[in-house]
Amino acid sequence: MAEPLRVVSQTVGTDELLLAVAAPEQIAALSHISRESSFSAVAAEAENFGQIGRGDVETILKFRPDLVLVADYSRGELVAQLKRAGVEIMVFDNYASLDDAFANLRRLATRLGTAAEARAEAVIAHTQQRARRLAERLEGASPVKVIAPSTYGVIGGAGTTFQDLCDFAAAENLATTLGGLAGHASIPREQMLTWPVEKVVVTGDDVASALEPFQRLPPYQFMPAVREARVALIESYMLSSVTHHRIEGYERLARELHPERFMED
Numbered sequence: 242m243a244e245p246l247r248v249v250s251q252t253v254g255t256d257e258l259l260l261a262v263a264a265p266e267q268i269a270a271l272s273h274i275s276r277e278s279s280f281s282a283v284a285a286e287a288e289n290f291g292q293i294g295r296g297d298v299e300t301i302l303k304f305r306p307d308l309v310l311v312a313d314y315s316r317g318e319l320v321a322q323l324k325r326a327g328v329e330i331m332v333f334d335n336y337a338s339l340d341d342a343f344a345n346l347r348r349l350a351t352r353l354g355t356a357a358e359a360r361a362e363a364v365i366a367h368t369q370q371r372a373r374r375l376a377e378r379l380e381g382a383s384p385v386k387v388i389a390p391s392t393y394g395v396i397g398g399a400g401t402t403f404q405d406l407c408d409f410a411a412a413e414n415l416a417t418t419l420g421g422l423a424g425h426a427s428i429p430r431e432q433m434l435t436w437p438v439e440k441v442v443v444t445g446d447d448v449a450s451a452l453e454p455f456q457r458l459p460p461y462q463f464m465p466a467v468r469e470a471r472v473a474l475i476e477s478y479m480l481s482s483v484t485h486h487r488i489e490g491y492e493r494l495a496r497e498l499h500p501e502r503f504m505e506d
Contacts, residue, residue: 246266247307247308248267248268248269248307248309248353249270249293249304249306250268250270250272251309252312252315252333253272253275254482255272255310255311256272256275256283257281257485258484260287261346261360261364261485262349262350262353262360262364263349264353264357268290270292270301271290271291273292273293273294275290276292278478279478282479282486283486291304298322306328308352309323309329310331310333310349311323311333312334312336313333313334315332320332331352336483337400337405339368339485343368346361346364347361349361364485365485371488375488375492375495376409378503379410379495385412385413385439385440385499386415386437386439387412387413387439387441388415388416390455390461391425395427396422396425397414397424398416398422398425399417399423400424401425402480406479406490406494411495411498412494420432430459430460433460433464440472441464442480443455443472444479445477447474448470448472451472451474455467473497475490476489479493
């Protein structure tokens with residue numbers, strides 16, 4: 242099978258995979274949110290490439306792709322239309338862990354060719370090294386009890402990207418350990434008020450603006466951690482990263498929760 246020369250990415254996760262392993266000439270276009278730093282870890286790099294329209298098959302086909310990268314949450318109608326147009330589709334559906342991210346890098350790289358495979362292995366080795374160094378820094382640290390509040394009426398428990406962040410950053414996700422929740426579950430409003438939350442993990446550029454929505458939203462507004470602004474602040478994309486860039490979230494959250502382990506930096 243000939244190596245694809247023109248690849249289009251339809252999601253921000255596949256943008257990050259593609260930019261990590263592809264040669265620039267293989268990248269035909271990236272997703273419509275690839276340049277938005279709230280969602281993308283590669284927003285600046287994405288400026289160098291074209292963008293597709295949101296859910297727009299015609300815009301995708303305009304870039305004459307040999308291969309289109311989608312996720313299992315991409316619209317079924319869109320994927321079906323691309324298949325009918327004779328375009329090869331690669332669907333990514335495992336991204337719960339760092340190992341899943343590595344598997345996705347290797348899978349894509351195998352399709353793109355030997356140079357991409359070498360780049361994938363370099364990215365993986367570098368990311369693994371960062372993860373090992375972080376684990377060494379946090380060895381013996383007492384997990385900080387946290388939650389990640391949401392304005393959407395749900396909270397992340399086991400099996401979420403937030404749980405993955407906690408597992409690497411020496412944090413205890415109370416939605417999992419005390420709430421017994423899995424996935425993005427409905428908020429147990431009364432139960433949450435009894436949780437011994439030490440810090441709330443929020444996203445944004447500064448603590449005041451990131452915390453402000455929760456200061457008037459029950460049940461969060463009644464929690465001492467919210468009222469006292471006990472916050473761990475991370476960038477928005479870090480909370481939902483499904484690629485190797487999640488390592489940046491691990492490191493950032495660890496620094497927020499365990500600053501004493503990073504004082505020499």
